[in-house]
Amino acid sequence: MSLTMTSGAMLPNIRRLGKTAQDSTRGRIGLAMLGFSLLFVVFVGRLGQLALAPDHAATAWRSAQDAVAAARPDIVDRNGEILATDIRSVSLFAEPRKVLDADEASELLSSVLPELGDASTRNRLASKAGFIWLKRELSPARQRQIYDLGIPGIGFLQENRRFYPGGNVAAHILGGVNVDNQGIAGLEKEVDGQGLADLHALGFAQTRNLEPVKTSIDLRIQHAVRDELVQAVERYRAEAAIGIVLDVETGEVIAMSSVPDFDSNDPVEALEKNKMNRATAGVYELGSVFKTFTIAAAFDVGKISVNSVFDASVPLRIGRFAIHDFHGKHRPLTVPEIFIYSSNIGTGRIALSIGGGAMKEYFGRFGFLQKLKTDLPEVGAPIVPRSWKDITVATTAFGHGISVSPMQAASAGAALMNGGRYIPPTFFPRTKEEADKIAVRIVQPHTSDMMRYLFRLNAEKGSGRRANIPGFDVGGKTGTAEKVIGGRYSKDQNVNSFMAAFPMDHPRYLLLATIDDPRPETPGAGRSSGANAVPLAANILRRIMPMLGIQPGVDMPAEQILASGPMTQAGAMAGMKTLAGND
Structure with missing residues (x-):
C-alpha cells in the first residue's frame, strides 16, 4: 500500500523533471540554431561585402x-x-x-x-x-x-x-x-x-x-610624288621639299608629301623638328606664284584685260622703297608678258590699280587670311599684313609679306582652274555632286578662262617651259621667294615653287611642287624655280599623268583655250604681239 502511494507520489515529480530536461535541451538547440543563424548572416554579409568591395587587381586587369x-x-x-x-x-x-x-x-x-x-x-x-x-x-x-x-x-x-x-x-x-x-x-x-x-x-x-x-589618296601617285621629292632634295642639296596633287573638281587630295618625313611605325621620329608636315602646318612666302592670284583678282574686278599695258621700264617706287624685276625687260609689258616674264614691277602696278581693299577682299576669298579648314589637325596659321598700305599691296602681289601653307595656295589655285569655285580640300572621298553642294564661287568663269590661258602660255613661252611635256598640255606658274633669315631677306636662300595644272583644255588636276633652299645642281647653274622646282614638277608629272588616265594627244596652243570663250584668239594674239623672239 505504501509502495503504491510512494510510486504515485513520485510520478508528478518525474514528469516535472523530464519536462525540465526536455525544456533545457530545446533551449540549447534553439541557442545553437540562433548561433548558427547569426554566423550564417555574418558569413553572407561578408560575402556580400567582398562582392561589393573593389578588387584592385581585378579592376586593374x-x-x-x-x-x-x-x-x-x-x-x-x-x-x-x-x-x-x-x-x-x-x-x-x-x-x-x-x-x-x-x-x-x-x-x-x-x-x-x-x-x-x-x-x-x-x-x-x-x-x-x-x-x-x-x-x-x-x-x-x-x-x-x-x-x-x-x-x-x-x-x-x-x-x-x-x-x-x-x-x-x-x-x-x-x-x-x-x-x-x-x-x-x-x-x-x-x-x-x-x-x-x-x-x-x-x-x-x-x-x-x-x-x-x-581616303582620297592614290597610293601609286603618293609613292611617285614622294620618290621624286626625295631625289630632288638630294639632287639640289635642299632643306626640304613638298608635293601636293589635288582633284580640282572635287577638292580631293590625291597625294601630299613633305620631306624629310618619318617612318609611321616609329612615331618618335615625328618629334624631330625638321620632319614637320610642311604641306599644311608650314607657312611660306611663295613668291611669284602669288602673281596668279593678283592678276586673277584684277581680271575679276575688270581693271585689266589681256591687252592692258603697264610700264615696267623703270623700278616701281613707293616712298623710300623700290621694286625691281629679276630679269627685267625694261619696257612696257602687256598682262600676258607680265605673267610669263614674272615681272614684279608690272604685277605691283596691277595690284595698285585695284587697291588695297580689293586685294584684301580677294585674298580672303582665296582663303589666305585664315587657317585652312581640312581633315588634318596639323594646320598652320597664315601670316598676313596688319595693314594694307601701298607698299604692302605691291609686295604681297608677288608673294612677299604674306605667308600661307602650300595646301592653301594649291586649293586657291584649283579654284582658278575649275571655273572659279573654291572647294575645301579633303583627304576623304568626295563626288563631284557632293563638291558642287559646298563649292563657293570666288571668281567669274571668264577669270578662270584667262588664268588657264596664262598658265598654258607660261609653259609654252615663259618660265615654265621645262614642264611643257609634249602631248599633255601642262600649264603653270613659277615662284622664287627669298627666305627670311634673322628678320631679313636672304640673297642666297630661296623657297622655289611651281604650280601646274593639267590638261589645260579642261583641267582635272593641280600639282604644287615646292623646294626649300635648293642649291645649284651644277656649278654656275641657276637657283631660281625654273632651274629646280619646274624640273621637279616635270618629273612628277611624267610619272603620274598616265596613272591618272591622262592620255597624250596633239599639243594645244594657249590661244585655243579662249577661242570659244569671252576673248577671241585674235584678241589673245594681240596681247602677245611683242613676244616673238623674246626669252
Whole structure:
C-alpha cells in the first residue's frame, strides 16, 4: 500500500523533471540554431561585402584588357590598298602582389631588358598594386627569354599595335597612334574625332570588325610624288621639299608629301623638328606664284584685260622703297608678258590699280587670311599684313609679306582652274555632286578662262617651259621667294615653287611642287624655280599623268583655250604681239 502511494507520489515529480530536461535541451538547440543563424548572416554579409568591395587587381586587369583590346579600322587608299592596319603584339605586365621577391624579379628582368633594372621598377614591383605595365610591344624573342626566366607574378598580354605597310610613304597624312592605339596625329586623330574614341569608351570597338576608312589618296601617285621629292632634295642639296596633287573638281587630295618625313611605325621620329608636315602646318612666302592670284583678282574686278599695258621700264617706287624685276625687260609689258616674264614691277602696278581693299577682299576669298579648314589637325596659321598700305599691296602681289601653307595656295589655285569655285580640300572621298553642294564661287568663269590661258602660255613661252611635256598640255606658274633669315631677306636662300595644272583644255588636276633652299645642281647653274622646282614638277608629272588616265594627244596652243570663250584668239594674239623672239 505504501509502495503504491510512494510510486504515485513520485510520478508528478518525474514528469516535472523530464519536462525540465526536455525544456533545457530545446533551449540549447534553439541557442545553437540562433548561433548558427547569426554566423550564417555574418558569413553572407561578408560575402556580400567582398562582392561589393573593389578588387584592385581585378579592376586593374579589366582596365588593361579594355585598353589593349581596343581595335582601329584599317585605313585604305581610294583603290582599297591598305595604308594602316592593326596587328597583334605582346606586352609585359606584373601583378606586384604575386611577386615573391621584387629585387630578384627586377634583376632577372634586367638581364633581358636592362631598363627594368632601375630603382623605379623595383619599387613598382614591391608595391601593393594589382596590375602594372612593364614593357609594351615586345618582340617574340624577348618574350621567349622572359618566359624562360619563370618569374612569379610576371605575365604577357596580347594587344593591338598599329602597322603602316608603307612606312614613310604617307606619314604626314596618316599621322600616328600612341602606345594605347589612340590617334594622336594626322588622319588617325581625325578618325578618333569622328567617333572611334567614343566607341572605344563604350566598349563597342573591341575586335577588328570595323569598316575600313577609305581616303582620297592614290597610293601609286603618293609613292611617285614622294620618290621624286626625295631625289630632288638630294639632287639640289635642299632643306626640304613638298608635293601636293589635288582633284580640282572635287577638292580631293590625291597625294601630299613633305620631306624629310618619318617612318609611321616609329612615331618618335615625328618629334624631330625638321620632319614637320610642311604641306599644311608650314607657312611660306611663295613668291611669284602669288602673281596668279593678283592678276586673277584684277581680271575679276575688270581693271585689266589681256591687252592692258603697264610700264615696267623703270623700278616701281613707293616712298623710300623700290621694286625691281629679276630679269627685267625694261619696257612696257602687256598682262600676258607680265605673267610669263614674272615681272614684279608690272604685277605691283596691277595690284595698285585695284587697291588695297580689293586685294584684301580677294585674298580672303582665296582663303589666305585664315587657317585652312581640312581633315588634318596639323594646320598652320597664315601670316598676313596688319595693314594694307601701298607698299604692302605691291609686295604681297608677288608673294612677299604674306605667308600661307602650300595646301592653301594649291586649293586657291584649283579654284582658278575649275571655273572659279573654291572647294575645301579633303583627304576623304568626295563626288563631284557632293563638291558642287559646298563649292563657293570666288571668281567669274571668264577669270578662270584667262588664268588657264596664262598658265598654258607660261609653259609654252615663259618660265615654265621645262614642264611643257609634249602631248599633255601642262600649264603653270613659277615662284622664287627669298627666305627670311634673322628678320631679313636672304640673297642666297630661296623657297622655289611651281604650280601646274593639267590638261589645260579642261583641267582635272593641280600639282604644287615646292623646294626649300635648293642649291645649284651644277656649278654656275641657276637657283631660281625654273632651274629646280619646274624640273621637279616635270618629273612628277611624267610619272603620274598616265596613272591618272591622262592620255597624250596633239599639243594645244594657249590661244585655243579662249577661242570659244569671252576673248577671241585674235584678241589673245594681240596681247602677245611683242613676244616673238623674246626669252
